[in-house]
Amino acid sequence: MRGFRIALAQGMLLPETRVALAAAGLATDALADGGRRLVVPATDVEYILGRPADVPTHVAHGAADVGIVGKDVLLESDADVLELVDLGYGRCRFVVAAPAGSVDRSLDEYRHLGSLEVATKYPRVAERHFARRGIQVEIIKLSGSVELAPQVGLADWIVDLVSTGRTLAENHLAIVEEIAVCTARLIANRVSYARERERIAALASTLEAWAAAR
Amino acid sequence: MTGGLPRGFRDILPTEARELHAIERTLMGAFAQYGYVPLEPPAVELAEGAVTVDERRMLRFLDRDGRLLALRPDMTTAVARVVAQRYRDANAALRLAYFTPIFREEASMRGSEREYDQAGVELIGDATLRADAEVIALLADALARCGLLAADIDVGHVGFVDGFIAELPAEARQAAGAAAHAGDLVSAIGAARAAGLSADRIAALERGFRYRSTDLADARAGAPAASLRALDTLDTLGPLLEAAGVGGAIRFDLGLIPALPYYTGVVFQVTVPDLGSAIAAGGRYDGLLARFGADRPATGFGIAIPHLHQALVAAGWQAPADSPLLLLAPDGGDGAMTLQVAAALRAAGIAVAIGDVAERAGQDVRRARVVDDAHVEYDGVVRALEAVIAVLTREGRR
Numbered sequence: 277m278r279g280f281r282i283a284l285a286q287g288m289l290l291p292e293t294r295v296a297l298a299a300a301g302l303a304t305d306a307l308a309d310g311g312r313r314l315v316v317p318a319t320d321v322e323y324i325l326g327r328p329a330d331v332p333t334h335v336a337h338g339a340a341d342v343g344i345v346g347k348d349v350l351l352e353s354d355a356d357v358l359e360l361v362d363l364g365y366g367r368c369r370f371v372v373a374a375p376a377g378s379v380d381r382s383l384d385e386y387r388h389l390g391s392l393e394v395a396t397k398y399p400r401v402a403e404r405h406f407a408r409r410g411i412q413v414e415i416i417k418l419s420g421s422v423e424l425a426p427q428v429g430l431a432d433w434i435v436d437l438v439s440t441g442r443t444l445a446e447n448h449l450a451i452v453e454e455i456a457v458c459t460a461r462l463i464a465n466r467v468s469y470a471r472e473r474e475r476i477a478a479l480a481s482t483l484e485a486w487a488a489a490r
Numbered sequence: 491m492t493g494g495l496p497r498g499f500r501d502i503l504p505t506e507a508r509e510l511h512a513i514e515r516t517l518m519g520a521f522a523q524y525g526y527v528p529l530e531p532p533a534v535e536l537a538e539g540a541v542t543v544d545e546r547r548m549l550r551f552l553d554r555d556g557r558l559l560a561l562r563p564d565m566t567t568a569v570a571r572v573v574a575q576r577y578r579d580a581n582a583a584l585r586l587a588y589f590t591p592i593f594r595e596e597a598s599m600r601g602s603e604r605e606y607d608q609a610g611v612e613l614i615g616d617a618t619l620r621a622d623a624e625v626i627a628l629l630a631d632a633l634a635r636c637g638l639l640a641a642d643i644d645v646g647h648v649g650f651v652d653g654f655i656a657e658l659p660a661e662a663r664q665a666a667g668a669a670a671h672a673g674d675l676v677s678a679i680g681a682a683r684a685a686g687l688s689a690d691r692i693a694a695l696e697r698g699f700r701y702r703s704t705d706l707a708d709a710r711a712g713a714p715a716a717s718l719r720a721l722d723t724l725d726t727l728g729p730l731l732e733a734a735g736v737g738g739a740i741r742f743d744l745g746l747i748p749a750l751p752y753y754t755g756v757v758f759q760v761t762v763p764d765l766g767s768a769i770a771a772g773g774r775y776d777g778l779l780a781r782f783g784a785d786r787p788a789t790g791f792g793i794a795i796p797h798l799h800q801a802l803v804a805a806g807w808q809a810p811a812d813s814p815l816l817l818l819a820p821d822g823g824d825g826a827m828t829l830q831v832a833a834a835l836r837a838a839g840i841a842v843a844i845g846d847v848a849e850r851a852g853q854d855v856r857r858a859r860v861v862d863d864a865h866v867e868y869d870g871v872v873r874a875l876e877a878v879i880a881v882l883t884r885e886g887r888r
Contacts (some may be wrong), residue, residue, distance in 0.1 A: 278764060292716040338766015354597075356749065360699075362680075461676060467761045467768055470644045470702065470743055477700035 280321050280475065283340035285328035285349070289460050292365040293344050300482040332357055332463065341468035342476055347458035348437050352398045358469050360480045361462040364487040368439040370401055370455035375426045376448050385410070385432065395425035396435035405455045406433065423447040498596055498604030508800075510607065512809040513636055513799060513827035514589045517609045520632035521587035524624070526611045529586040531568035534559050542566050542752060542778070549593045549604065561593035561605075565792065566778070570613045583616040589795075603796065610772070612790035614779070619727050620758040622730055622774060622789055627734035629791050632758065636798065637807045641769065643739045644733075645758045646703070646746035647724050648773070650709075653717030654695045658685045670747050675699050701744040709744055727756060752778045754859035758791070762801045769797045813886025814854035815841045821860040828860045831875065838879045839886075856882065 284293055284307075294304045307325075316323040321348040324340050331345040332355035343357075346366050352418065372394075386392050395416040396402040406413045416431050423443055425431040433452065438444055444451065462483055464476050495501070500511065518528065518543055535657040537550045537560040548560040562568060577584050589609040596602035611628065613621050626643065655667050662685035669677035679699075683692055694712030701709045705728075706721050713721070724742055731737050741887050748757055750773065757773030772791025779786050816835065820828040827888075832842045858878065868878045 336766070338764075356673065362676045435718045465766050466673065467766055469745065470741075470759065470761050471642060471763065472704035473700070473743070473745070477702075480700065 279317075280472065281299045281324055281342075282321055283324045283326060283334040283342040283343035283345075285331050285343075285345045286325050287328060289328070289344065289346060289366045290325075292363075293460065296344070296363055296365075296483055296486060299486045300479055304436070329353065332370055335463050336467050338467060338479055340465070341472055342462060342464045342479065347456070347461050348398075348401075350461060350463070351456065351458070354400060356466070357463045359461050359463050360469075360476070361484045361489065363460040363462060363483060363490060366458075366460040368437050368458050370398065370405075370435065370458065371389055371438055371444075372405070372433055372435055372452040372455065373423075373438075373444050373449040374433045374452050376450040378426075379450070379452055392433055393431040394433045394435055395422050395431035397422055398435060401455065402435035403439045424447055431463050471472075496604075498602065500603070504849050508851050509799065509809040510795065513795065513802070514607075514609070516578055516636050517632050517793070518587060518589055519634050520628065521611055524585070524611075524628050526585040526613075526628075527647050528588035529569065529588050530590065531562065531565070531572065533562055533591075535562055535567060535571075536560070542750065543594070547595050549595050562590070562658065563594060564592055565590065565608065565610060566775070566790070569614070570782040570784070573614055573779055573786065574782035576636045577614075580615065584614040586614070587611045597688045607795035608792050609795055610770075610792035612788060612791055615786045616789075617776065617787035619723065619730060619756075621787075622727060623730035623734050623793055625772065625789050626731060626740075626756075627736045629758075629760065629793070630736040630739060630771070631840065633770070633793070633798070637802055638762065638769070638798065638805070640805065641739065641760050641762050641801075642741060643736065643758060643760050644743035644746050645724065645727070645742050645756065646743045647720040647756055648747065648753050649694070649697055649720030649723070649755065650713070650717045650744050651747055653714045654682065654687070654691060654698075654718060656716055657691065657714055658682060658687060667751075671749055671751055673747075673749070673761075698744040702741050704741060706736070706742055706744075723756065727773075748773065756789070764804065765797060765801055767794065767797050769794060769801060795854070802832070809852070811854060813839075813841060814848070814856050814882065815843055815850070816882060817846055817855050817857045818842050818844050818866070819857065819859040820844060821862075827863050830863055831860050831866060834875055835879065838875075838883070840879060840882050856885075 284290060294307050298304045302321060306316045306318045307323060311464045314325050316325065324334060326334060328345055328349045331343045332350055332353040333342040335343040335357045336355040348368060348370060391412045391414055393416060394402055395418050397418055399415045399417045402415050418425065422434045422436050425434055426449065427447065462480060469476055521791060537548060539556040543563040548563045549559055553559055569586055573584065589607065591605050592608045593605050596604055602878050611625060613625055627647065630643060651670055656664050658666055659764045662681055666678050666681040679692060679696060682695065690712045698709060706724055708716060709721060746757060746759060752775045754771040754776045755774035759768040759771040761768050770793040772790055774789040776787040779788055818828065818832055828844055832844055835842045858868040861867055861872050864875055865872050866875065866878055
């Protein structure tokens with residue numbers, strides 16, 4: 277039987293994730309050295325470092341027992357995993373944004389043409405949101421620099437992830453509405469959660485107390 | 491000609507097919523020994539008839555009459571239909587078993603198959619806990635007969651979490667329930683808290699989500715009456731499972747909340763180490779058959795055969811050997827004598843292929859050469875057919 281595996285998202289979440297795991301009593305020194313290795317053995321556990329979007333996939337398929345990843349990634353991924361704890365850090369928001377001062381105009385256009393074009397890196401989140409609101413949209417999937425799409429006439433609105441909102445302001449975009457607030461989550465594979473319950477439940481309780489105390 | 495298959499479909503080659511047939515024989519044999527009779531519904535159902543599977547998860551197509559059809563997405567729908575149409579007035583319990591391919595639509599690039607075998611049973615018309623214990627014991631027995639030894643059985647009750655959700659205001663119940671079934675325990679707790687559930691209750695619910703043990707004593711504090719009734723049910727079930735011989739493998743798991751929303755009582759799943767998906771799952775679904783017009787209590791389980799096969803192979807399992815195949819080299823004549831000798835050997839129960847075979851599918855082979863109509867050369871010695879039959883029959887029994 278392989279050891280207990282934790283999948284972690286490389287990037288923005290990693291520094292605070294290390295703090296959280298250390299607070300839960302796990303060895304995290306091995307995660308410090310530049311992060312070149314992708315499978316990092318430590319005392320009692322093995323870390324898998326991956327791109328954020330791959331963390332739910334690792335956990336859903338059981339390649340890792342648990343993982344720490346942003347709710348934004350979970351909302352876009354649709355992977356079948358258990359979400360156990362809201363860790364509180366890595367706070368960001370999914371928002372709908374439009375060129376400042378043009379919201380009324382685009383709503384006029386919507387009434388006229390019956391559909392809005394929305395550019396986003398997160399097509400599932402965008403589609404679900406507008407379906408819930410009953411607004412008909414055409415989703416345009418981009419891989420980056422979504423905030424440029426209205427300027428160059430690619431789309432009327434965008435759906436994007438913002439933390440401070442500065443990028444939006446610099447590109448003369450205003451928030452039309454907020455879709456969801458996202459923070460880091462402890463997730464688990466359904467089978468691992470059954471078989472390794474004592475360990476995962478203890479980890480969840482410790483991390484929950486740690487998050488509440490901050 | 492270019493070959494190829496739609497994604498999610500594959501050829502099952504002879505070696506694996508032999509292994510799957512061995513698993514099928516073992517499972518259906520176990521089911522039969524508990525009185526479950528086989529049911530074989532058609533591969534296609536009316537798409538609007540299915541209520542257990544999200545329509546986006548069905549493989550659908552139009553026929554020439556313009557009806558929307560679906561490849562069988564699960565067996566529960568078919569069983570419900572058969573019961574409503576044919577056994578509506580039956581008083582005794584109906585015990586049905588199946589081993590059959592089912593079809594699920596999967597998003598591309600998930601590494602998921604769109605067709606796979608599922609085996610299982612449905613016990614219809616028996617609302618007692620004895621029936622719940624029977625199907626759990628049957629599942630454990632059937633898997634053990636296949637050679638799966640390291641399995642854990644988790645047993646839960648959907649009524650535990652439902653008891654908490656029932657205390658919420660009506661408008662919050664749907665959100666909290668859906669989140670719990672989807673595995674988003676953070677949002678389920680969040681919805682309950684936002685709807686004003688007391689701190690005691692929240693703490694008890696969180697404890698429940700994490701509760702897995704051989705007894706339930708520590709799960710009771712702070713739980714509402716309906717949830718306590720679910721715990722009482724599990725407490726009563728424990729000794730029944732002991733009596734049925736599966737006590738040791740059982741863990742009570744209050745965090746076991748099936749993704750499918752139609753379960754109404756005891757639920758269970760079977761897991762093994764190092765496999766990220768459950769091998770089998772099931773439970774009681776008393777309200778479902780009423781939607782088809784036959785309001786009868788029911789419980790049952792499904793075994794995901796690819797996962798069972800994977801776990802067995804990982805544990806070093808091999809399909810039980812059939813008696814060896816005799817490859818019979820022909821004499822030099824027109825073939826009549828070879829055919830005659832082969833027929834005589836087969837009549838005595840020996841498996842015989844004339845010439846050679848390109849695919850042995852992992853089967854043992856022996857070789858013999860036809861000498862005349864009563865003799866073959868076997869193991870370097872010319873022997874009478876009776877002598878060869880005796881040798882091969884003895885080997886086949888080993």
